[in-house]
Amino acid sequence: MLTIAVSKGRIYEEALPLLAEAGIVPTDDPKTCRKLILNTTRPDVQLVIIRATDVPTFVEYGAADLGIAGKDVLIEHGAESLYEPLDLGIARCRLMTATRKNAPPITGRVRVATKFVKIAQRYFASLGIQAEIIKLYGSMELAPLVGLADCIVDLVDTGNTLKANDMEPRDLIMNISSRLVVNKAAMKMKNAPIAELLAQFERTLAQR
Numbered sequence: 001m002l003t004i005a006v007s008k009g010r011i012y013e014e015a016l017p018l019l020a021e022a023g024i025v026p027t028d029d030p031k032t033c034r035k036l037i038l039n040t041t042r043p044d045v046q047l048v049i050i051r052a053t054d055v056p057t058f059v060e061y062g063a064a065d066l067g068i069a070g071k072d073v074l075i076e077h078g079a080e081s082l083y084e085p086l087d088l089g090i091a092r093c094r095l096m097t098a099t100r101k102n103a104p105p106i107t108g109r110v111r112v113a114t115k116f117v118k119i120a121q122r123y124f125a126s127l128g129i130q131a132e133i134i135k136l137y138g139s140m141e142l143a144p145l146v147g148l149a150d151c152i153v154d155l156v157d158t159g160n161t162l163k164a165n166d167m168e169p170r171d172l173i174m175n176i177s178s179r180l181v182v183n184k185a186a187m188k189m190k191n192a193p194i195a196e197l198l199a200q201f202e203r204t205l206a207q208r
């Protein structure tokens with residue numbers, strides 16, 4: 001049995017066509033079904049549906065053999081203990097700094113609200129800017145509006161969320177896409193089926 005960890009939402013939606021090309025079609029829809037383990041049309045493959053930030057943990061401990069996770073989540077988790085053989089090119093976005101519209105440029109000391117604490121710390125340190133990082137779990141856009149922070153570090157896709165909150169994107173920290181990750185022991189113990197799956201994903205991606 002191969003177990004693949006995927007988060008509900010945009011990664012799941014964008015991973016479905018890739019999985020389908022490999023003959024993996026879930027027999028339930030996680031939007032309407034509360035099951036956390038989904039069987040698929042391949043009797044040897046199951047999906048576990050978990051929070052995006054938990055995917056590296058499940059794969060690291062071997063609770064899932066493979067996983068699909070955003071590069072943002074992988075860097076923040078510190079995913080040295082995982083293989084990351086493929087950029088799936090899905091759920092693309094940009095990790096950026098953002099401020100209130102027309103805010104003065106960031107210099108000297110800055111208060112930053114984000115859920116990407118490690119990435120933000122490294123980024124501001126690399127610029128020689130002294131940053132006080134405030135960890136939040138969501139709705140980062142609110143922080144500058146209520147005086148909690150000068151700046152946020154968050155994912156931006158269309159930019160509509162920032163615009164709706166009188167904020168604007170500032171600097172690009174990195175481009176983000178979702179990656180396939182593999183448990184190191186599984187890569188050895190289940191090498192044949194995993195290698196076959198990797199090859200199929202590669203063929204599909206090459207055609208895109």
Ligand code: PRT
Nearest residue numbers: 009010051052070071091092093155156157158159160161
């Ligand atoms: O929802 P939950 O707390 O369980 O986790 P999550 O929000 O991290 O999961 P999910 O499914 O929303 O996102 C999973 C992954 O999708 C992220 O780790 C990214 O790698 C990727 N991704 C791609 C995004 C976006 N695009 C994105 N736009 N993740 C989040 N957003 C959010 C962003 O945080 C902001 O709130 O969408 C908003 C901005 O979108 P625009 O279009 O208004 O700019």
Ligand code: MG
Nearest residue numbers: 009010052138
């Ligand atoms: Mg979300």
